[in-house]
Amino acid sequence: MGDTLDRDVVAARRAKVGTVLLTRSQHTDDPPFPVRAEPDATYPDPRGLLEAFQAATTAAPQPVPSTTAATSGTPVTGRAALLIDHGGVISTSRPDPAAVRELAADLAALLSSPAAPMSPRTALRLITAARTQAKRLKSERRREVSPAEFWVELVGEQLTVRQRALLRAEAGELTYRLGLLKSRRTLREGVLELLTTCRENSMPVAVVSNTVSGRAVRAICTAHGLDELIGAYLCSDEFGIRKPAAAIVQAALDAVAADPGKSWFLGDKPAKDAAAARAAGIAHRVLVRGGSTPDTDLQAAVQTGLATAVVDTPGDLRDLILTEKTLLPV
Numbered sequence: 344m345g346d347t348l349d350r351d352v353v354a355a356r357r358a359k360v361g362t363v364l365l366t367r368s369q370h371t372d373d374p375p376f377p378v379r380a381e382p383d384a385t386y387p388d389p390r391g392l393l394e395a396f397q398a399a400t401t402a403a404p405q406p407v408p409s410t411t412a413a414t415s416g417t418p419v420t421g422r423a424a425l426l427i428d429h430g431g432v433i434s435t436s437r438p439d440p441a442a443v444r445e446l447a448a449d450l451a452a453l454l455s456s457p458a459a460p461m462s463p464r465t466a467l468r469l470i471t472a473a474r475t476q477a478k479r480l481k482s483e484r485r486r487e488v489s490p491a492e493f494w495v496e497l498v499g500e501q502l503t504v505r506q507r508a509l510l511r512a513e514a515g516e517l518t519y520r521l522g523l524l525k526s527r528r529t530l531r532e533g534v535l536e537l538l539t540t541c542r543e544n545s546m547p548v549a550v551v552s553n554t555v556s557g558r559a560v561r562a563i564c565t566a567h568g569l570d571e572l573i574g575a576y577l578c579s580d581e582f583g584i585r586k587p588a589a590a591i592v593q594a595a596l597d598a599v600a601a602d603p604g605k606s607w608f609l610g611d612k613p614a615k616d617a618a619a620a621r622a623a624g625i626a627h628r629v630l631v632r633g634g635s636t637p638d639t640d641l642q643a644a645v646q647t648g649l650a651t652a653v654v655d656t657p658g659d660l661r662d663l664i665l666t667e668k669t670l671l672p673v
């Protein structure tokens with residue numbers, strides 16, 4: 344049921360929908376070009392459609408392949424910026440199995456029908472297997488697994504056309520929930536002070552995160568009171584490319600008009616954060632303890648020149664930035 348001949352009725356006819364209904368609006372009577380397709384019935388408004396709905400058949404759409412964002416951009420030379428990783432740096436997380444089970448229960452409800460009920464246990468097994476598979480694909484291909492690919496192709500691999508269509512329809516929302524619910528997050532010590540110092544020194548801040556949901560990263564940063572201090576978010580699920588690729592760091596530099604030779608990158612993984620930062624020409628590549636990497640590996644990254652410094656907390660980076668600033672010629 345729609346209100347436009349040129350879009351709703353034409354699209355429905357092309358999709359071979361069984362019954363096509365129009366409810367009249369200001370768009371109905373004046374299509375922008377001649378339309379040959381006709382609705383099966385036209386109603387003045389949505390009242391009285393219950394009988395028509397009860398008689399209607401439903402057709403599940405096929406999954407639509409997702410597109411990957413193209414990257415381009417001219418290098419911008421400019422000011423110093425702070426590029427900062429999210430997981431393990433802005434906040435730490437602890438596994439939250441109860442929250443994952445809650446998502447699994449909702450997924451089971453979404454995918455169940457009277458003829459084919461799905462248990463929360465089955466849904467949890469599908470999510471767990473898909474996360475393992477997605478992790479492998481990401482490291483093999485060095486690019487993101489899109490929400491549609493994760494839910495339709497990985498979770499829905501063995502499911503029915505109808506269930507896959509439901510997964511395609513809810514992929515964005517389910518991914519957001521996965522991003523929020525997979526763990527409990529705690530803001531790390533000194534992050535607010537670090538970002539405030541950057542603001543006071545006219546250094547823009549960009550978050551550069553490998554994540555399943557940039558929407559969830561924004562929500563978490565907002566909940567921690569940081570959003571006002573962050574100029575741009577480059578999240579791999581939206582950007583389509585993950586660290587250690589230089590492209591996502593370059594995009595962050597472009598977004599805040601920063602000079603890599605003057606800029607800082609704070610991360611917790613040498614092979615992802617420091618490597619991406621070095622590939623993009625970032626001068627100051629700092630790793631923070633207490634994230635996901637053992638101290639010996641952090642030290643090794645400094646010794647090989649991959650990273651330029653290691654700090655105990657994100658707040659400790661303030662001193663390094665302020666010291667560097669006093670050394671710079673005015």
Ligand SMILES: [Mg+2]
Binds near residue numbers: 431432612634
């Ligand atoms: Mg991290």
